[in-house]
Structures are given as structure tokens and as C-alpha cells.
Amino acid sequence: MNYLIGDLQGCCEALDRLLVDIGFSPSRDRIFVLGDLVNRGPDSLRTLRRLRDLGDAATCLLGNHDLHLLAVAHGIRRAHKSDTVADVLDAPDVSAWLDWLRHRRLAVHELGWLMVHAGVPPQWNLQTTLELAAEVESHLRGPGLREFLQTMYGNEPALWRADLVGPDRWRFAINALTRMRFCRLDGSLDFEIKEAASAAPPGCVPWFDFSGRATAGVPIAFGHWSTLGLVNRPDLLALDTGCVWGGQLTAVRLVGSEREVIQVKCRQAQVPG
Secondary structure, X not given: OEEEEOOOOOOHHHHHHHHHHOOOOOOOOEEEEOOOOOOOOOOHHHHHHHXXXXXXXXXXXXXXXXXXXHHHHOOOOOOOOOOOOHHHHOOOOHHHHHHHHHOOEOEEEEOOEEEEOOOOOOOOOHHXXXXXXXXXXXXXXXXXXXXXXXXXXXXXXXXXXXXXXXXXXXXXXXXXXHOOOEEEOXXXXXXXXXXXXXXXXXXXXXXXXXXXOOOOOOOEEEOOOXXXXXXXXXXXXXXXXXXXXXXXXXXXXXEOOEEEEEEEEOOOOOOOO
């Protein structure tokens, strides 16, 4: 069986209960975790250990919190007061965990689904999405990681152009794949609004409802947007259901064209604010 799972954010106890509920067997089943493996929950290190120990049975994507951990570990960013990654940073084998993390994927196309953490810009088709993700992955895995992480932050450029090169190109790709929620009507990315889709101001739409987006018809699964909640459409799965906020951890079992939603209630680890 194949399962897609939403944001964990260091909530290993919820992951363990979910795996029991679905009867997960690493010799038979596979899970695809849609990013934000760590941070804000109580057990970032234990979550990484649990996922790594599953070997090839677990495909884990990178989310914005996972990239933030890499940036903090390399001195590019200071830890936030709400961060809960000290257990990773203080581990005697921290280098091994950071190395494992930076070798995770940013986009996967398997089982007929394009899987990302946050979203896909309206200008990108399936091939472009996978190619841009691979470009960023190669830098994350390369020898110049610290220098690359320094170029990662900022909201510009907000509009994709095929002639973007270097840091602007990679920054846009990272922002799209790990941070986006809304698009403006000109196709540019908006990072100010974090509320539910219904809160979109005039001139903004959820990225997946952008008219004429190039991935229309490609089934896409993503996380990141806890205020959106579960979306279960034929062409779309939104699976961040607010585990760290006391919501639920969600898995979707895929069996051909059929799907089943499985959820476990989570203990609240953070208070919104």
C-alpha cells in the first residue's frame, strides 16, 4: 500500500500512532511525507530517526521548516523562540542528521501524483517543476551548501520568468515549492496571507485555483497550509491538517484510482499567535 502523509513538524508520537492505525509494514508499504518533518513539535530528532529507519519505505520531501533547520545549523539564521530543533542541533551525530536531511527531495512524481510541500507556480508544468526542484536539490547536496543557503531568503523575484538565473532562479523555486499559498492575478506569488483560502483579498487566489495554470490536469498533493485544512478533490490533496496545533495528522491511502483518508488526533504542541 502507498500512503501520502501531511506535515509532521516533530510530532513523532502522532506519526507512530498513525503508522499503527494503518497497519504499516516497511517490507510491504511506502509512505510519502510532504515536508516539514521537523520543528515546533516536541520530537524533531526522534521524528528524523523514525523516518530514516524506514529506509526506502519512506520518501520524505523538504519543507520550509526543514530548510530553516539547515540554515540555523550553518549559522545563516538564528533560531526562533518557537523553534524546537535543539535536540537535532545538540545531538552528537548532528552532522549525519543534517546530511541526511539535505539529501531529501523537493518534488516527486510517483503513483500518478506530483508531490510538493507548498505549491506549484501557475507558469510551471510538470517537467519544469521537477527540473527546478532537481536544480535546487543539487545545490543542497553539493559542497557549497552554506553559501547556497545564504542566497535562499527573500520574497523576490515574486514572478517567474524562464530567463531567471542563479540565486534569483533558485530563490523563486524554493519559495514556490516550500512557502507559497496564494497567487496574485498576474501569476506572482504572495507571501503575506497565511489564512484560509476564503480569506483571500481581492486580486489573490489560492495557487491551485489559478485559472489556466500549466499543471491543470496533473494530480498534486501538498501540505504546508494548515489553515486550509484537508482538501480531497480528484486532482488535489491538501494534507496539512494542523497536527502541531492540536489538529490531526492525516494520511491518504492510494489504491489505484481509489483513496481512503486516515487521521489521528494530535496533542497540541504550539498555540497559534
